[in-house]
Amino acid sequence: MDATPQTPHCKRLTMKEEDYLETILNVSAEKGYAKTRDVADELDLSPPSVVEMFAKLDHKKLVVYRKYEGVTLTDAGRAVAEQIKYRHDVLVEFLRLIAVPDQIAEKDACFMEHELNAATIQKIKQFVEYVGSTKSAHAELKRFTEFCK
Template structure:
């Protein structure tokens, strides 16, 4: 799941993804919701809303919030797909949720689309084959043994 390049900054992509996430959860996205989601100030959100509105990615209505336009939604869905794929992979290999989320946020902007697709296929493969093989269980045991050895030596 990829889209053509729009040459948006990582920050703008993060805003589009946050707008999508909040909208999916609440049915709408207001300045304060996005500020909370991204850990930024409301004035910063308004500034980005104005930029994204000028780019025709969102429709910004002062005091009412924002709506993703088709081009903004397309980008937001791709970024969300990339993030969700990376989160699933990192959690599959037992990376703690907070770290997995933070790392997925960084990697979602940097990895090649083919890499994301291969990770997506790998995660699905492991999920589908999970009951037939013990790869993940073996990996967990391996990690436990290695950590134990590192801590004792």
């Protein structure tokens, strides 16, 4: 997974743009579509703010925005959104593994997913897989969790 999503019109997306793409992906997966109100509710923003970002993402060819209908991800937008979701999911899994409470793990992963290098994400993923596949590592992690209490 590349740490820096690329699009035809920009070198680097902002954290905010990445958050929108990930939210559109998640809302679409849940409801089958993503309307302005759904994304606004999910991000706790006003619909006019969401429409403004939809227009920017449409200009970058990451979404197709239709006024009053909502937004759909383009292939490029879906690729970026899936990449961000992958990073988020890996980080949440890791943070939960080290006994970070769920709500904090979600919030911290949202911040970290934008900044960590792809190589770091890959090593974290390998660590999580290793702990899950090795009895001794799992036992040590359990001891760590108890230690944290």
